[in-house]
Amino acid sequence: MTTARTPSASTASASGTPAVAVDRLVKIYKGGTAVDGISFSLPAGSVTGLLGGNGAGKTTTIAMIMGLVMPTSGTVRVLGAEMPRQRYRVLERMNFESPYVEMPLRLTVRQNLTVFGKLYGVADLDVVIARLAADLDLVDLLDRPTGKLSAGQKTRVALAKALVNAPELLLLDEPTASLDPDTADWIRGRLEQYRERRGATILLASHNMGEVERLCDRVIIMKRGRIEDDGTPAALLARYGRSNLEEVFLDVARGRGEPQEGDAAREAAQ
Ligand SMILES: Nc1ncnc2c1ncn2[C@@H]1O[C@H](COP(=O)(O)OP(=O)(O)OP(=O)(O)O)[C@@H](O)[C@H]1O
Numbered sequence: 001m002t003t004a005r006t007p008s009a010s011t012a013s014a015s016g017t018p019a020v021a022v023d024r025l026v027k028i029y030k031g032g033t034a035v036d037g038i039s040f041s042l043p044a045g046s047v048t049g050l051l052g053g054n055g056a057g058k059t060t061t062i063a064m065i066m067g068l069v070m071p072t073s074g075t076v077r078v079l080g081a082e083m084p085r086q087r088y089r090v091l092e093r094m095n096f097e098s099p100y101v102e103m104p105l106r107l108t109v110r111q112n113l114t115v116f117g118k119l120y121g122v123a124d125l126d127v128v129i130a131r132l133a134a135d136l137d138l139v140d141l142l143d144r145p146t147g148k149l150s151a152g153q154k155t156r157v158a159l160a161k162a163l164v165n166a167p168e169l170l171l172l173d174e175p176t177a178s179l180d181p182d183t184a185d186w187i188r189g190r191l192e193q194y195r196e197r198r199g200a201t202i203l204l205a206s207h208n209m210g211e212v213e214r215l216c217d218r219v220i221i222m223k224r225g226r227i228e229d230d231g232t233p234a235a236l237l238a239r240y241g242r243s244n245l246e247e248v249f250l251d252v253a254r255g256r257g258e259p260q261e262g263d264a265a266r267e268a269a270q
Contacts, residue, residue: 017080019044019169019201020065025074027060027225034060036225037074042201044168049212050205051245052222053253058205059098061222062171065203066096079169092120095167097158097175105147109138109157112146113164120165132160135190151178159187163194170194172204176211188214209245219245221252228252 018041027035035057042048050058063069065076067084076083081090103112110129117125133139136156141149146157155178162170175191176184188211195202195215206212212219213233221229221236229236229252233245240248 017044018042018077019046019079020203021075021077022061022065023075023077025061025064025076026072027057027064027069028072033225035064035071038222038225038227039074040220040227040230042203044201045195045199046218047195047202047204047216049216049219050203050222051207051209051212051219051249052205052228055224056222057225058222059173062096062098062173062203062205066094066171067091090169092165093167094169094171095120095162095165096171096173097162098173103146103154103157103161106145108143109133109146109149109160110142112157113160116161117164122165128164129160132163136160152180152183155179156183156187159190166198168198168200170200170202172202172206174206175204176206176208184208184211191215209249213245221249223252 020040020042022041023039025035025038026033038057038061050061052058060069064071065078065083067076067078067087070084078087079090079093081087104115107115113129113132114125117128122128129142133142136159138156138160141153141157146154149157155175159175162172172191176187179187191202192215194200202215204212204215217232219229219231219233219236220227229239229248231239236245236248237243240251242248242251
C-alpha cells in the first residue's frame with residue numbers, strides 16, 4: 001500500500017505520547033446525551049475496535065476525535081494536540097473514512113483525490129493517486145464522476161481518500177459497510193497491510209464482529225454513550241465465557257452475562 005512517509009516518522013510513537021487521549025468526554029445534543037463521560041487512550045500503533053449498537057455514540061466519538069464536533073465537556077488530544085482548538089497542528093497526520101461524509105459527487109474520483117490530497121499537503125500527488133488507484137483497484141474508475149459509482153465502489157474511493165496522506169492516525173467508521181463479503185475481506189487485508197507498513201494507529205467503528213476480531217488488538221464496547229467494556233478480544237471472550245465477539249456483543253447489548261465481580265482480577269492473575 002502507498003505510503004508517503006516512513007513509519008519511523010511517527011512523532012507520537014517516538015515520544016510515547018498516546019495517539020489519542022480522550023478524557024471524560026461528553027456530547028449532549030438537544031435530543032439527549034450522545035456521549036456520556038468516556039475516557040480512553042490509544043497507544044501509537046494500536047488497532048482498536050469501537051463496538052456498540054445503533055445510537056451508542058461511536059460516530060459522535062469519532063467526530064469529536066476528528067475535531068468535527070465540539071465536545072460539551074471533557075477533552076480530546078490527538079497526537080498531542082487538543083481538539084478541536086489545535087486541530088490544524090495535526091490534521092495532515094490524521095484522516096478518516098465515514099460512509100456519512102459524502103465527497104463532491106460531480107467531481108471524478110481523480111479530482112476528488114486531488115482536492116483532498118492538496119488539502120492534506122501531499123507531495124507528488126499524481127504518483128500517490130496512481131499508486132492508491134492500483135492498490136485499491138480504482139484504475140478504471142479514476143475518471144468517472146464519484147456520484148455515478150456503486151456504494152461499494154464509493155467505499156473504495158473513500159478509503160483511498162482516507163489514505164491519501166498516509167495518516168499515522170486513521171479513524172474508520174464502518175469501513176466495509178455495503179461491501180460484498182469478498183470485497184470486504186479484500187479491504188480488511190489492505191487495512192492490515194497499511195497498519196503493518198505504516199505503523200499506523202487505527203480506531204475502527206464496526207458492526208462486523210469478524211472484522212473486529214481479525215483486525216483489532218483491543219475492543220471498546222459502548223452502550224448509551226458510555227464505555228461498557230474494554231479489553232483485548234481474548235480477554236473479553238474469557239470474561240463473558242463466550243467463543244466469539246458476536247456473542248459478547250449480544251450479551252452486552254441485552255444486558256446479559258455481565259462480568260462477575262472478581263473476573264477482572266482473576267483474568268489479570270492468569
Ligand atoms: N447531529 C446530531 N444531532 C442530534 N442528535 C444526534 C446527532 N448525531 C447523533 N445524534 C444522536 O446521538 C446518539 C448517538 O449517535 P451516534 O451516531 O454517535 O451513534 P452510533 O453508535 O454511531 O450509531 P450507529 O451504529 O447507528 O451508526 C443517537 O441517539 C443519535 O440520534
